Amino acid sequence: MTTEPPEPPAAEPPSADLLAVLPRITRLSSALTKGRLIERATAEAGLALDRPAVGVLVSLRTADKPLRIGEIADRMQVVGPHVTRQVQALEKRGLVRRVGDPHDRRASLIEPTEAGTEAANRYVASLLGWFAEALAGWPQQDRDDLARLLTRLADDVTARLDRFDEEGGGEV
Amino acid sequence: MTTEPPEPPAAEPPSADLLAVLPRITRLSSALTKGRLIERATAEAGLALDRPAVGVLVSLRTADKPLRIGEIADRMQVVGPHVTRQVQALEKRGLVRRVGDPHDRRASLIEPTEAGTEAANRYVASLLGWFAEALAGWPQQDRDDLARLLTRLADDVTARLDRFDEEGGGEV
DNA sequence: TATTGTTATACTCTATAACTATA
DNA sequence: TATAGTTATAGAGTATAACAATA
Numbered sequence: 001m002t003t004e005p006p007e008p009p010a011a012e013p014p015s016a017d018l019l020a021v022l023p024r025i026t027r028l029s030s031a032l033t034k035g036r037l038i039e040r041a042t043a044e045a046g047l048a049l050d051r052p053a054v055g056v057l058v059s060l061r062t063a064d065k066p067l068r069i070g071e072i073a074d075r076m077q078v079v080g081p082h083v084t085r086q087v088q089a090l091e092k093r094g095l096v097r098r099v100g101d102p103h104d105r106r107a108s109l110i111e112p113t114e115a116g117t118e119a120a121n122r123y124v125a126s127l128l129g130w131f132a133e134a135l136a137g138w139p140q141q142d143r144d145d146l147a148r149l150l151t152r153l154a155d156d157v158t159a160r161l162d163r164f165d166e167e168g169g170g171e172v
Numbered sequence: 173m174t175t176e177p178p179e180p181p182a183a184e185p186p187s188a189d190l191l192a193v194l195p196r197i198t199r200l201s202s203a204l205t206k207g208r209l210i211e212r213a214t215a216e217a218g219l220a221l222d223r224p225a226v227g228v229l230v231s232l233r234t235a236d237k238p239l240r241i242g243e244i245a246d247r248m249q250v251v252g253p254h255v256t257r258q259v260q261a262l263e264k265r266g267l268v269r270r271v272g273d274p275h276d277r278r279a280s281l282i283e284p285t286e287a288g289t290e291a292a293n294r295y296v297a298s299l300l301g302w303f304a305e306a307l308a309g310w311p312q313q314d315r316d317d318l319a320r321l322l323t324r325l326a327d328d329v330t331a332r333l334d335r336f337d338e339e340g341g342g343e344v
Numbered sequence: 345t346a347t348t349g350t351t352a353t354a355c356t357c358t359a360t361a362a363c364t365a366t367a
Numbered sequence: 368t369a370t371a372g373t374t375a376t377a378g379a380g381t382a383t384a385a386c387a388a389t390a
Contacts, residue, residue, distance in 0.1 A: 020319045020323060022299065022300070022303065024325075025197065027249075027330065028197050028325065028326045028329060028330075029198070031333055034249055035330075037333065050379075050380085051380080052380065052381085070347095077199070077202050078380090078381065079381070079382060079383085080348080080349065080350085081352090081382080081383085082381055082382080088350095105389060106347070106349070107389090128194070131194065133332070134329055135325075145321060146193060146322075147196075149314055150192075150193055150200075150322075153307075153318065154196045154199045154200045156307065157203055157204075158200075158203045160305070160306045161209065222357085223356085224356090241371070251360085252371080252373085253372085254358055254359075256372065260373095276366080276371080277366060277367085278370070279366095279371055279372075280371085
């Protein structure tokens with residue numbers, strides 16, 4: 001497979017617009033983490049949490065209902081044990097609590113406490129406030145378009161990747 | 173600063189479009205890495221390299237001229253020692269070579285070999301080909317808009333983060 | 345037997361600190 | 368003394384494997 005690919009792709013470059021999109025996403029994503037924007041928003045919210053824990057808290061706040069460990073993991077696109085530890089850390093700080101699932105005693109449902117909900121609200125507000133300032137000069141049309149297109153892009157890409165994985169592209 | 177922010181941000185939610193953009197970027201970025209799209213493209217290019225090494229190779233290919241270690245680090249937004257190791261790995265595989273900088277004997281310029289250039293071309297073509305398929309159904313107008321808006325977003329966000337860092341938001 | 349979650353461990357990527365060589 | 372790069376080490380984030388409890 002390495003020496004004889006079905007179609008040698010090197011001949012013609014795909015359209016330039018595509019070539020532009022990919023590095024932008026990378027750059028944005030790395031700017032958000034390397035620029036420590038998330039850490040700042042966390043600090044502004046008065047939280048002494050690392051990023052994964054904040055992710056769990058925001059997932060719960062966004063869900064607006066108690067979630068299982070597995071559900072949180074799915075939404076965050078991470079694996080179960082990772083969530084277990086983050087939830088334990090959040091529990092210790094009194095930001096989430098467990099409520100047993102009456103229908104399935106293997107599972108436990110996680111929900112934010114009052115303090116957790118408030119902290120998540122402060123965090124999200126801080127982050128979005130920063131973004132709102134960054135986009136302050138944008139015409140409303142452009143904001144709408146960006147949100148629409150980015151949503152579609154994310155949907156298309158993830159759907160395609162899921163199919164990819166399931167159809168047996170898995171064993172490279 | 174934590175107790176008396178100029179405008180308390182918690183009261184009203186910023187517009188919903190903003191709230192939508194952020195998780196999309198996260199989701200996209202994580203889909204690209206978790207979905208192992210990059211690993212697949214690497215394998216299709218016949219490369220036995222990890223992601224950071226591929227990043228270096230693509231940086232060099234994109235630059236179209238020999239780069240210093242420090243220049244590569246800047247472009248990848250990582251730190252020098254990290255690049256040093258990746259370049260060493262690429263050297264061992266014959267994908268890049270060093271050419272001494274005649275004007276500054278402390279520095280070494282890195283350039284891809286023939287094999288390195290070809291491998292980078294194959295990799296980029298594979299990745300973009302995948303993306304092209306994912307976006308096959310999109311109207312050209314939407315693609316253009318997405319590229320334009322995403323570029324502007326990346327520019328605005330990174331510029332703002334840079335200012336942020338330099339103006340002394342640094343010591344939280 | 346399949347599923348939910350936990351514990352323990354390992355891996356990937358990247359950063360920081362200490363150092364060398366040249367400027 | 369300042370800069371380019373290297374070596375060695377440390378840390379954050381996430382994955383895999385082995386296991387326990389319940390379904």
